Amino acid sequence: MKRLLISAQAALLAATLTAPLYSFADDNPIRGNIRVVIGSKSTGGDTYQASSIITQALAKKIDTNIKVDAVGFSAAYKALKRVPNGSTIMIFHDQAYLGELYGKKGYENPFDNFIVGQTFATNPGNGYLVPKSSPYKNMAEVLEAAGNGKEVRVAIQPGGVSEIGFTAMKNAVRLAHPGQEDNVVALNTGSQSDKNQALFDGLADVINGSVQANEQYTRLPADDQKAMSFLWLTAKGSTLEQAHEEGLGETSREQLLSFANPAVEVPMSADQNFTFDKEFFFIYNKKTDPKVIAFIDKALTEVFADGEVQEELKKSFFIPNFRTAADSQAYLKGKRDQYSSIIKALQK
Template identity: 35%
Template sequence: MKKKLAALITAPILALSMAACSSGGSSDDGGVDVNRVRVVLGSSSTTADTYQNAHAFTENVSKALDVNMKADAIGANKAFQALDKAKPDGSTIMFFHDMSYLSVKYGSQPEKFGLDNWTVGPVVSLNPGAAFLAKHDAPYDDLVEAAKWLKDNESETLTFAVEAGGTSELSLDAFYLWVADTYGDDVAERIKVFATGSDEEKNQALWSGNVDIIYGSIGGNEQYTKDDVEDKVKEKFLAITASDRVEGFDIPTFEEQGIEVDGEPFTFDKEFFVLMPKDVEDSFSTALDDATAEAVDTDAYVDELSKNHFQTDYVPIDESTQYIEEKRDRLESIIDQAPEFDELAS
């Protein structure tokens, strides 16, 4: 799976090719000048997990590729538009996670931005800490207890702060379907949503009492779960969606809690990967993949990710399309069964 030898050969060749080119043009022998690669992000935040994973990617892969790569946090709409207009030379690529295709399924992005219209590059990392949280004094300590509390308190609702059309809505959909299957539609229908975007907005919604549960992450919310945090902002983890627990944290997974959809445990690993123009030049995509294979195996890349409890998760470009499409198809079946976001709006 790793391609270190190819990376060592390709990067110097690419560097020589770039040196022979004028900015934005091609050399006489057909080499493409990509001495700068703009990496547009599907998130506009420079503190959340997309930027943190992208920074690790650009810092380490740029060294292996021997080009200047710059992460540009412009948000999903602008990022897709930039990729749609990008040249095939690799001078603009996109870095995002599973929301890139979920947002199309949910209808928050147009069909023309679907996976079929891009070249899926390597999968590079994952955030295993995607989680649901509540205030520290909530009358439940995990999602199963929250569902039982909702069943036993017929006049109450559970309001979740999630972002429409993304990974948070998907995870809520899975929980909703499990509650409906376990306790009936009358209980599930008292699950509501409060539409929010950034992690900061979700936290504020929880602290102000507008919601009961928020979608966050270990990396972003751990600071609010410590013993010395003020009660008014103190939080607790209820569950993570990943396949496995995160080392060092006593947070159960959905699967451990028995949360299932269609008789199968619900697991969702939030993975980060590259998207490139459909007609991207093979020389660039191959060089990028080789450089990624080299970079993800270095201590520098692993150490930078681990600071925020992220992990390397390399799937090479010759396997990534099938890998992501199969994951998309599995998750889309959950979306098809769940209520529309507007139906759950409180």
């Protein structure tokens, strides 16, 4: 009898040791691989870079394959509408709602037509630059020149984060010099390389750029045609302070902070300066099962609790910024409403 009991216990122990352990993936309501479409066509831009970092961490956590497709916002929206089961998800940034606020073709209200999901990162590097040979050495001089009747040409990609900073410039001129805001003129271009070329060719006085894409040009000697200087970073100073002390390239965090609020003031109202954090977030099909979104909430919560993804993001000059879907929706709706007031004031 004792031998039988020992044999049974041994068999039970062996079965326990060979049985598959519980996996996070066991609770996954999404069947099969996941496709993440992004609102950019570039595989070298910040949207693709941020998306790759977060999806690699997520794929490892839920033990599935996730592919990032750089298809652009229009194709991404179409793909998202076709698949309600969660196997196609979108990642984009604030341009998702800014494009609709600006009335740009192809953009939709993401809060009405889709489900806005989790934020996960901020790019604090969105900014504006001038040639090193420019007569403008700071943003105050740019705004004052426009206020005094000088045309200032700003190269932007319309309908998004590029344009919201341009709108802030016009608004600041309007506040200080009513009626002179049209001296801040948009030069509508496409990619970052197009904006850079406009500066090289002397077609633009100021361009929208980023720390990631343009810091290399700020290292060039002043007599180089491609040499640039930062004037303004739109991110909050408190956001930039979370970056690594070494900053990016040869530009330290301390140097970058000298281009952001409160060191640089671009008035949004009589008592508030304009700032804008470019934030990345998930977007889901309107009919997505709440269980899918809850599952991703839980998975991303654990990814950020593990702590590794934060370092990966910071290495690429992104600031970790996780919110669950519900918190993200409330936050981003409030953010949209805040910047909508500036856009509408200039459209009257």
